[in-house]
Amino acid sequence: MHIKLFWDYVDSSGGPDACWPWLRGHRSSGYGAVNLRTGRGVPLRGFAASRVAWALANDRDPCSMDRTEHVLHRCDNPPCCNPAHLYLGTHSENMADMVAKGRQGRRQRGEERPAHKLTEADVLAARAAYRAGDSTPVLAARYGVGQAAMYNAITGKTWAFLPGAVKAMRSSTQHLHGH
Numbered sequence: 451m452h453i454k455l456f457w458d459y460v461d462s463s464g465g466p467d468a469c470w471p472w473l474r475g476h477r478s479s480g481y482g483a484v485n486l487r488t489g490r491g492v493p494l495r496g497f498a499a500s501r502v503a504w505a506l507a508n509d510r511d512p513c514s515m516d517r518t519e520h521v522l523h524r525c526d527n528p529p530c531c532n533p534a535h536l537y538l539g540t541h542s543e544n545m546a547d548m549v550a551k552g553r554q555g556r557r558q559r560g561e562e563r564p565a566h567k568l569t570e571a572d573v574l575a576a577r578a579a580y581r582a583g584d585s586t587p588v589l590a591a592r593y594g595v596g597q598a599a600m601y602n603a604i605t606g607k608t609w610a611f612l613p614g615a616v617k618a619m620r621s622s623t624q625h626l627h628g629h
């Protein structure tokens with residue numbers, strides 16, 4: 451699209467203090483993505499929508515912005531294009547900001563993962579109970595998770611950062627015979 455149309459695709463209906471989400475495409479990172487033509491005869495180029503929003507609000511040409519100029523969000527809302535929520539920082543500030551907000555793209559671990567069922571305390575208790583003789587199916591039922599999830603938690607395939615993982619599992623036959 452032409453850069454003049456940019457604000458047509460930003461939802462500013464929430465008012466000056468609200469987040470203004472980009473209404474078109476998004477990158478997997480959640481940032482708004484837009485292909486822009488900034489002038490006659492200038493080829494289309496892809497931008498993060500928030501970068502274009504900051505540039506327009508600050509009288510800059512997004513094409514001439516330096517790679518080291520990073521547009522950051524005060525609101526931690528990647529699609530937001532409200533210039534009041536955006537500020538310019540360096541790459542290191544950007545990285546520090548992402549780390550601070552836990553958004554640096556690594557897999558979240560343990561309880562930070564939104565779909566967890568086990569807690570750290572559950573995993574520690576389950577590992578101890580397994581060592582004391584409880585079986586994986588019994589523990590899976592006790593903590594309301596599948597047997598594979600419980601097996602992975604006990605053996606440290608998941609929750610590897612917690613102590614007490616059991617490296618060598620009993621086979622169920624051994625377990626039945628009391629070894």
Ligand SMILES: [Zn+2]
Binds near residue numbers: 525
């Ligand atoms: Zn915002």
